[in-house]
Amino acid sequence: MASQIHFLDIKGKPLLSRDYKGDIPTNTIEKFPLLLLELENAADDGDFKPFVHSQGINYIFINHNNLYLCALTRKNENIMAIIVFLSKLIEVLTQYFKSLEEESIRDNFVIIYELLDEMMDYGVPQTTDTKILKEYITQDYYKLVRSTPSHLVQPPNAVTNAVSWRKDGIFYKKNEAFLDVVESINMLINASGQVLNSEILGEVKIKSHLSGMPDLRLGLNDKGIFSSSSDLEAGEQTANAKGIEMEDIKFHQCVRLSKFENERIITFIPPDGEFTLMSYRLSSAQYLMKPLLLVNCKFKVHKHSRIEILCSIRAQIKKKSTANNVEVIIPIPEDADTPKFVPEYGTVKWIPEKSCVIWKLKTFPGGKQFHMRAELGLPAVTDPEDILSKKPIKVNFSIPYFTTSGIQVRYLRINEPKLQYQSYPWVRYITQSGDDYTVRTK
Structure with a gap:
């Protein structure tokens, strides 16, 4: 499917490469930064694509943490299949190194080459399950090299079995x-x-x-x-x-x-x-x-003085159901200060660094309705109406035993x-x- 896999930095400079078929010159990837620049210019017209074709070569790529993962192929391959493999490669490497970035690639060349060889064979994806890969490709790579041949870690049977996502011999006392x-x-x-x-x-x-x-x-x-x-x-x-x-x-x-x-x-x-x-x-x-939790919030602005907030929330779920950990995140002007809160139920907290007020209700029975009043000082000269009209109220909740x-x-x-x-x-x-x-x- 893919002839070559390349890891490049944000400027398009190669960090690590793997050639699977040998049918594409190794210096072909040097053209990628120029092709990417042309593609970005074309994207201004709404024509952005995750691939580019040049002189008989397909460049398929994705971006992650200021890195480019690029696959090269000569044939007319399934673009989405290659993109899915590159995404899975990022997922596996992230689980190995916690964070996939330029520094972690430079620190783990050997492990990455081992993974590339196991995950793809002659350009065809093979094993992409992290749990199976971690059984025989470990961070302690040098110890594996120094071991005697009789003690080398062999790939588990799951790699060649039809059930590649599960190993043999799993046992639990309580199933x-x-x-x-x-x-x-x-x-x-x-x-x-x-x-x-x-x-x-x-x-x-x-x-x-x-x-x-x-x-x-x-x-x-x-x-x-x-x-x-x-x-x-x-x-x-x-x-x-x-x-x-x-x-x-x-x-x-x-x-x-x-x-x-x-x-x-x-x-x-x-x-x-x-x-x-x-x-x-x-x-x-x-x-x-209908909304499971319906929020109605009214703002009354006294210019150069204060802002009043009257908020109500109603649980439009069955009485036997209960919403847990409800949060109503209400936007306020950035320069608001001296808050005063009067909640009918729950607690209210002012978060000045996020310019919002959070009303928290730990448990909220179905069919109930609660109110909250808030007042904050508003010393600024700017009109807060524009700010309040642009920022919506966000609601978080969890309802168990209900779909x-x-x-x-x-x-x-x-x-x-x-x-x-x-x-x-x-x-x-x-x-x-x-x-x-x-x-x-x-």
């Missing part, structure tokens, strides 16, 4: 599997409480403490979400489906995709430890929902054909605010 369904809500709400845009980003996470080579089968309640487009066209919909389809569904490599495509059943042999089994997205075009989409785990069956042990699956649901749950003030 358990913990499954978390985590949904993050991104929502844009205007000052009158109307939802302008929203989306649900969901993940099914598993923490596996299981012996041997267990085979797991996961059953979800909403078959309609997983039904094919042909089924929907034929009119086959469940009561839960209501025409809603998950977008951007991504599975971990351990999932048997053919089984899912044919039977809509999720079966897999899990990696050891924590991993994300599945991720999905529901957009506002398919899923209409917005309604997805539920019907069963998680664990079978280990050789050991035949008794296992204990645990399931938990969490809905939380995403990175962009905001309320406009104007």
Whole structure:
């Protein structure tokens, strides 16, 4: 797939290179800085691409921490596949060195060459699982070289097995599997409480403490979400489906995709430890929902004197549900001072370095509503109205035992054909605010 892999600094100067095929001259990468400059100039017209073609050579690159990782190839390869490999290479090196930057590359030439040789063979990606790589490529490289041949660390069987993400011989006294369904809500709400845009980003996470080579089968309640487009066209919909389809569904490599495509059943042999089994997205075009926590904030500005804030928050969730660790982050003018707070519930803190006030409510039962009054001095001559209109209110929260989409785990069956042990699956649901749950003030 790739003939060469190059690590370059921010100016395009090569730091480390690996040639897999020998079909491209080694000095070809010297043209990359000029090609990158031309590409950046073209980007001013909205035509930026993560690759460039010049004189029969494809340069595919990504940027990370003032570094460029660039792959060279002669043939018309799958650009996205190479970009995914470069991203995975960054992930592996980051887990080895904590931070991938120019200094860590210069300090770890030998280890990086070892990893490049194991992760790619003749330009074709092989093993990219950090847990497997760390079994036989360690930071203590020189000790491996000085050892006698009979004691050299050999690659584990997982590298050549069909199950490359899990090693043999794993044993636990108590066999358990913990499954978390985590949904993050991104929502844009205007000052009158109307939802302008929203989306649900969901993940099914598993923490596996299981012996041997267990085979797991996961059953979800909403078959309609997983039904094919042909089924929907034929009119086959469940009561839960209501025409809603998950977008951007991504599975971990351990999932048997053919089984899912044919039977809509999720079966897999899990990696050891924590991993994300599945991720999905529901957009506002398919899923209409009201704000889980509705914030209404009024500002009254007395010019050259003070600013008054009246804020209310209502939990629009079921009474049996409770939101935890709620934070309402309210923007204020940079020069505001001498704050006074009167919260009906919770605590309020002034953060002058971030020009905001944070109202914290540790637990917030469903159906409840609370108010908070604040007053701050405003000595500046500048008009604060412009500042307040540009900065939205941000809301953070977490709601356990609740999913917005309604997805539920019907069963998680664990079978280990050789050991035949008794296992204990645990399931938990969490809905939380995403990175962009905001309320406009104007």
